[in-house]
Amino acid sequence: MICNKCLKDKPLEDYYKNKLNSTGYLYSCILCIKEYQLSRKRENKNLYLKANYNIDIEIFEKMLKDQNYKCAICKKLQNDLKSPLCVDHCHINGNIRGLLCTNCNHALGKFNDNIDILLEAIKYLKINEK
Numbered sequence: 810m811i812c813n814k815c816l817k818d819k820p821l822e823d824y825y826k827n828k829l830n831s832t833g834y835l836y837s838c839i840l841c842i843k844e845y846q847l848s849r850k851r852e853n854k855n856l857y858l859k860a861n862y863n864i865d866i867e868i869f870e871k872m873l874k875d876q877n878y879k880c881a882i883c884k885k886l887q888n889d890l891k892s893p894l895c896v897d898h899c900h901i902n903g904n905i906r907g908l909l910c911t912n913c914n915h916a917l918g919k920f921n922d923n924i925d926i927l928l929e930a931i932k933y934l935k936i937n938e939k
Contacts, residue, residue: 810834814841827892862896862905872908881907 811936813836825842828851843907849862855866873894878887880894894908897917909917920926 812836812838812841814845819851854886858896862898863903864896864905872905876908880910880913882909882913885910 810821810824811834812824817838819838821834823838825839827835830836833866837845841859847904851866857874858864858869871939873887876894879885880890888913890910892911894910895914897906897909897914898904899906899922919931
């Protein structure tokens with residue numbers, strides 16, 4: 810069967826089954842479908858980044874690379890996390906500070922980005938260390 814995207818003749822096992830058309834298979838091969846899905850996901854991520862942080866996917870990917878694909882605070886690797894790294898930004902001026910895991914991003918938010926409260930939390934942890 811010839812894929813309608815890459816135009817290559819491929820065996821039926823390279824296609825998803827589909828009972829809704831006459832061949833019993835989708836017209837695009839699995840590889841082309843996955844490539845399309847990845848491009849749509851990237852495009853949606855780009856739109857999200859532009860709308861919320863005024864950056865594009867290339868800037869995000871450069872930040873990710875510059876941080877060695879790790880959270881800027883806890884240093885957990887992106888691949889070891891359930892969710893992608895978040896764009897951390899100042900809610901007052903909108904400046905982007907870096908990429909954080911969900912836990913670190915939420916922690917800063919819970920402390921209202923207040924350095925004094927964060928320092929008090931550190932003191933508390935040090936006093937109660939065992």
